[in-house]
Amino acid sequence: xxxxxxxxxxxxxxxxxxxxxxxxxxxxxxxxxxxxxxxxxxxxxxxxxxxxxxxxxxxxxxxxxxxxxxxxxxxxxxxxxxxxxxxxxxxxxxxxxxxxxxxxxxxxxxxxxxxxxxxxxxxxxxxxxxxxxxxxxxxxxxxxxxxxxxxxxxxxxxxxxxxxxxxxxxxxxxxxxxxxxxxxxxxxxxxxxxxxxxxxxxxxxxxxxxxxxxxxxxxxxxxxxxxxxxxxxxxxxxxxxxxxxxxxxxxxxxxxxxxxxxxxxxxxxxxxxxxxxxxxxxxxxxxxxxxxxxxxxxxxxxxxxxxxxxxxxxxxxxxxxxxxxxxxxxxxxxxxxxxxxxxxxxxxxxxxxxxxxxxxx
Amino acid sequence: xxxxxxxxxxxxxxxxxxxxxxxxxxxxxxxxxxxxxxxxxxxxxxxxxxxxxxxxxxxxxxxxxxxxxxxxxxxxxxxxxxxxxxxxxxxxxxxxxxxxxxxxxxxxxxxxxxxxxxxxxxxxxxxxxxxxxxxxxxxxxxxxxxxxxxxxxxxxxxxxxxxxxxxxxxxxxxxxxxxxxxxxxxxxxxxxxxxxxxxxxxxxxxxxxxxxxxxxxxxxxxxxxxxxxxxxxxxxxxxxxxxxxxxxxxxxxxxxxxxxxxxxxxxxxxxxxxxxxxxxxxxxxxxxxxxxxxxxxxxxxxxxxxxxxxxxxxxxxxxxxxxxxxxxxxxxxxxxxxxxxxxxxxxxxxxxxxxxxxxxx
Numbered sequence: 112x113x114x115x116x117x118x119x120x121x122x123x124x125x126x127x128x129x130x131x132x133x134x135x136x137x138x139x140x141x142x143x144x145x146x147x148x149x150x151x152x153x154x155x156x157x158x159x160x161x162x163x164x165x166x167x168x169x170x171x172x173x174x175x176x177x178x179x180x181x182x183x184x185x186x187x188x189x190x191x192x193x194x195x196x197x198x199x200x201x202x203x204x205x206x207x208x209x210x211x212x213x214x215x216x217x218x219x220x221x222x223x224x225x226x227x228x229x230x231x232x233x234x235x236x237x238x239x240x241x242x243x244x245x246x247x248x249x250x251x252x253x254x255x256x257x258x259x260x261x262x263x264x265x266x267x268x269x270x271x272x273x274x275x276x277x278x279x280x281x282x283x284x285x286x287x288x289x290x291x292x293x294x295x296x297x298x299x300x301x302x303x304x305x306x307x308x309x310x311x312x313x314x315x316x317x318x319x320x321x322x323x324x325x326x327x328x329x330x331x332x333x334x335x336x337x338x339x340x341x342x343x344x345x346x347x348x349x350x351x352x353x354x355x356x357x358x359x360x361x362x363x364x365x366x367x368x369x370x371x372x373x374x375x376x377x378x379x380x381x382x383x384x385x386x387x388x389x390x391x392x393x394x395x396x397x398x399x400x401x402x403x404x405x406x407x408x409x410x411x412x413x414x415x416x417x418x419x420x421x422x423x424x425x426x427x428x429x430x431x432x433x434x435x436x437x438x439x440x441x442x443x444x445x446x447x448x449x450x451x452x453x454x455x456x457x458x459x460x461x462x463x464x465x466x467x468x469x470x471x472x
Numbered sequence: 473x474x475x476x477x478x479x480x481x482x483x484x485x486x487x488x489x490x491x492x493x494x495x496x497x498x499x500x501x502x503x504x505x506x507x508x509x510x511x512x513x514x515x516x517x518x519x520x521x522x523x524x525x526x527x528x529x530x531x532x533x534x535x536x537x538x539x540x541x542x543x544x545x546x547x548x549x550x551x552x553x554x555x556x557x558x559x560x561x562x563x564x565x566x567x568x569x570x571x572x573x574x575x576x577x578x579x580x581x582x583x584x585x586x587x588x589x590x591x592x593x594x595x596x597x598x599x600x601x602x603x604x605x606x607x608x609x610x611x612x613x614x615x616x617x618x619x620x621x622x623x624x625x626x627x628x629x630x631x632x633x634x635x636x637x638x639x640x641x642x643x644x645x646x647x648x649x650x651x652x653x654x655x656x657x658x659x660x661x662x663x664x665x666x667x668x669x670x671x672x673x674x675x676x677x678x679x680x681x682x683x684x685x686x687x688x689x690x691x692x693x694x695x696x697x698x699x700x701x702x703x704x705x706x707x708x709x710x711x712x713x714x715x716x717x718x719x720x721x722x723x724x725x726x727x728x729x730x731x732x733x734x735x736x737x738x739x740x741x742x743x744x745x746x747x748x749x750x751x752x753x754x755x756x757x758x759x760x761x762x763x764x765x766x767x768x769x770x771x772x773x774x775x776x777x778x779x780x781x782x783x784x785x786x787x788x789x790x791x792x793x794x795x796x797x798x799x800x801x802x803x804x805x806x807x808x809x810x811x812x813x814x815x816x817x818x819x820x821x822x823x824x825x826x827x828x829x830x831x832x833x
Contacts, residue, residue: 130788132789201731336820409680413812413820413823415816415819415820416813419795424804424806426804426805427491427804427805427806427832428805428806428808429491429805429806429807429808429809429817429820430808430809430818431807431808431809431810431813431814431816431817431820432809432812432813433797433808433809433810436794436808438806438808439807440801443787443788443791444787444788444789445785445787445788445789445790445799445801445806446790446792447789447790447792447794447797447799447808448790448791448792448793448794449792449793449794451793452776452777452792452793453792455776455793456705456790456792458776459774459776459790459792462774463774468788471788
């Protein structure tokens with residue numbers, strides 16, 4: 112696996128895990144599952160394949176220092192810093208263009224900073240197989256074998272088999288589909304031909320730049336121009352200037368839904384996007400009553416006749432007769448939410464933003 | 473109504489309103505219903521009958537200063553301070569003996585510091601009628617017309633009519649009954665002959681001392697002896713010494729269940745003992761969805777699809793899909809309790825005490 116690099120996209124906000132996920136401490140910075148941040152876990156997960164100098168991170172300016180402090184083993188310059196968020200296409204284009212200046216033959220595994228992957232060795236194996244497929248000219252997407260008709264994810268439809276790479280069956284990708292309604296999601300699941308789009312894919316930088324040139328020439332032009340400034344004193348000023356003009360586009364919309372020669376490797380690696388308090392609850396260890404009580408303090412907790420409930424609190428927390436609830440207790444905000452309603456947390460964040468209550472965001 | 477005094481028993485702990493009710497700020501000190509403490513409201517409620525110099529308070533040493541600060545209009549010496557709690561019989565015996573030294577012809581309305589009474593004028597009227605009945609030699613108890621078969625209160629069974637006093641029908645009291653089981657409570661309610669024991673009663677001090685002499689001679693002897701020390705430099709030392717020997721007895725057990733010539737006035741005055749979070753919820757104003765959201769801060773609150781829920785919180789509180797819950801958010805404790813389970817808060821307090829977590833009490 113020569114010239115293989117990882118690029119961790121760590122610019123997200125994770126608003127559905129509010130009030131713990133905040134502007135200054137977004138989801139990837141939080142120790143939600145174990146004692147370390149999800150970002151740090153995301154780096155450690157791949158260290159058996161990638162030495163620290165081959166792991167890049169793309170993120171926003173306000174988070175870069177905190178993220179660097181989480182993984183001091185990574186070289187400082189491996190953090191590619193966008194001035195502010197412009198969705199995934201500009202962020203990844205900037206990062207891939209930067210990596211290309213270091214190694215024109217680079218293949219890059221684009222990974223996430225705030226997802227959970229239970230089966231770490233299998234994940235590393237699939238990254239190795241994906242590298243091989245990428246050398247044959249494909250963009251290789253990691254598709255998650257769906258377990259229910261989710262309406263919250265994009266789907267990848269698999270086409271003809273492309274072959275087996277080690278133990279992984281690889282397919283042509285026929286189509287990228289945006290989040291479906293429940294009827295279509297149910298059809299997708301029944302067909303056995305669809306995977307969830309995990310947002311993780313393996314891409315040679317030379318091909319990436321060609322894809323960008325073809326489908327997003329403005330983005331391509333600006334990133335190519337920036338390549339000539341990498342390492343010079345003018346880089347920051349040029350980046351700032353260019354960034355204003357960058358369109359806000361997702362990488363799926365900008366490239367994936369338009370280009371061809373995409374492969375998909377459907378995998379079951381115990382993946383979760385930890386996209387809500389309910390999905391976090393699902394992956395955390397629970398006691399015999401289905402409760403999960405988390406918090407930094409060693410305070411005693413008193414729980415009477417309480418079931419299937421998630422509590423995050425550093426204070427003495429007493430629950431009596433509580434069922435199927437999520438309780439998140441932070442310094443300035445208290446959230447109490449039915450476990451079936453945790454998607455609506457996003458609405459609350461939107462409401463607070465629109466009403467000027469940014470202190471709580 | 474010559475020689476008529478009020479005595480407010482303000483030594484309670486209100487553990488069922490934990491975690492807001494604490495050792496240093498028990499229930500009577502809290503502004504649970506309006507913007508002022510329940511104790512202050514209890515004093516203001518009777519000011520149309522009793523001038524401040526005729527209102528006495530009996531309480532424990534650790535609370536006396538805070539209670540005095542709540543009602544600065546009361547003379548300092550009107551606070552009768554027991555060294556520490558010994559249940560109601562010693563506290564009331566001490567207080568009545570003290571009042572007797574000021575006025576041997578006193579009639580005393582013994583009232584509570586932490587109950588809610590919606591119909592204030594009617595309450596004052598019944599206190600006036602009770603005074604008249606007390607002059608005929610009766611202990612006059614205020615019985616609350618029961619609205620459901622409560623198992624949490626003592627009951628008073630009414631006997632033969634004693635007559636009408638103003639607009640109030642007064643009866644002989646046949647019997648004091650401890651908290652019944654649900655079967656007996658249902659029978660009591662159906663009979664129409666039982667009132668809840670509100671703990672409020674009107675007693676001439678001369679009769680009170682006679683009752684004590686007959687049924688609790690040790691308590692009587694110690695209180696009589698203390699009467700000779702009131703106002704002397706030795707009072708505190710003598711009180712401290714005597715208090716060690718005082719038995720722990722409730723006034724119901726010590727006297728009421730034993731003596732005769734008790735009258736009862738069954739009344740409906742919008743009374744609540746505010747004995748649990750659920751009973752507090754019942755008397756607080758609710759919005760169209762049955763929610764009651766209280767707290768000092770003017771923080772915005774976000775409540776989505778939440779019904780019949782009581783929230784006490786000074787932080788930004790977000791409730792989504794919550795029903796029939798009580799949420800009490802204090803600096804160091806968070807309580808989340810189903811509205812049907814608020815009696816169990818007492819268990820939690822007991823558990824914390826037994827496990828040495830006194831900081832939370």
